[in-house]
Amino acid sequence: MSNLTVTREQVLAELNSVPMLPHSASRVLEISNDPDHSMADISRVAETDAILTAHILKVVNSSAFSLSQRVDSLERAISYLGKNVIVGIVLSYSLSALYDKPLEGYASQKGALWAHGLRTALASKEIVKFTSGKHYANVAYTAGILHDLGKSIISKFMDGSVRELISSVENGTAADFLDAERVLLGTDHCEVGAELAKLWSLPDSLREVIRYHHRPRLADETYRPLVYAVHLGDMISMMGGLGTGADSMNYQLDSTYPDYVDISEDQLTELWFAVEQEFNKTKSVLFGDEEGDEQ
Amino acid sequence: MTDILLGVGELGAANTPGDRLRTLALGSCIAVIILDAKTKTAGMVHVVLPLSKTNPEKASNLPGYFADTGIPTLIKAMGKMGCNENGKGKIVKLVGGAQIMDPNNTFNIGKRNLLAIKKILWKYRLGVIAEDVGGNISRSVAVDLGTGKIKISTPGRDEWEI
Structure with missing residues (x-):
């Protein structure tokens, strides 16, 4: 292998420069990990994060859904999209720098x-x-x-x-x-x-x-x-x-x-x-x- | 020069020199490429699974998805472009059918696809003159209508031809 200078320690040290996961994202992951969670729990966390809220509303109002009326309520958007799409939005928003x-x-x-x-x-x-x-x-x-x-x-x-x-x-x-x-x-x-x-x-x-x-x-x-x-x-x-x-x-x-x-x-x-x-x-x-x- | 990009389970044929038929990221899927020398027509189908009995509804909407419906439909499509609807004067090449590293072959859909495809080609008395199948790499394919050359690519390697 050509790159003999790289060590495990150097690779692991790279983790120090990775941004932390936004608090709202960790909370959503934690909640969705609990089998007894409800959509309202997710909604409460998402509403504390303006950027995340904007992402969710953008997706629900996108052409993919062709809704006849604009959805402006986060709770409605979340119940409409379902938890898998919500987790997908949360992760795509918080992991964008890496993914x-x-x-x-x-x-x-x-x-x-x-x-x-x-x-x-x-x-x-x-x-x-x-x-x-x-x-x-x-x-x-x-x-x-x-x-x-x-x-x-x-x-x-x-x-x-x-x-x-x-x-x-x-x-x-x-x-x-x-x-x-x-x-x-x-x-x-x-x-x-x-x-x-x-x-x-x-x-x-x-x-x-x-x-x-x-x-x-x-x-x-x-x-x-x-x-x-x-x-x-x-x-x-x-x-x-x-x-x-x-x-x-x-x-x-x-x-x-x-x-x-x-x-x-x-x-x-x-x-x-x-x-x-x-x-x-x-x-x-x-x-x-x-x-x-x-x- | 137009690129005709075939998605998963799609098929197409063309006869304009300079155009290319392409399909991406085959994985265990197989691209069946049929070249008709007389009319200079090339056809390709991106086969995902061997048999249409898995989902007859899908097979009627997207016949190219399965080997047993994809190949007859491709031959018919080529027939509409002036080719014989039998094996006469045709050359067949196959690309794809890769697998993960599985010594027990439990998950070898690529191999099952290959067997099903060869069985159907046999009915049309079509033999395969070149193939780049199996292994552990996901291939993308481009068929050049003018030259009949088939270029294969995969991330991290140089392109090659069959």
């Missing part, structure tokens, strides 16, 4: 990380229904959007090394792209993402997903059904062509997944189909009809 840029280290275009995260979110929310962790449906969605958070941090340290990373996977020096990241940087997008989640005080469930979505068998037993669901959701998103770039589909499927996810091949195919339709709909609601899925 709205091309990832040079993965040779991927602007918007690819979002498209991949959203598709993973929608797949994970469905897959978790085939586990013992059905109550994690909302968390699976949020976790799906966030799972590759670390890529936005480590990307710049891999800039210029993309070809070496690819070759090391192809010639078998690295077991997969995650392993290649570790060889180059002494860390990987899972560890760095989990460290950022810790810094942001995200709930344990989300941290476990971010850390172990490529190695679900290592996750804490409590969250394992959730982590396996996002692991498979990530795979489905990649198979649909929506990876994040040069890493493409170079990740290992954890062969122990049937111990936690009871899904047949036919069910998987049906799910794939449903996810794609939902993805196209949600993507146009959140981002308009701009082309965001070219890798």
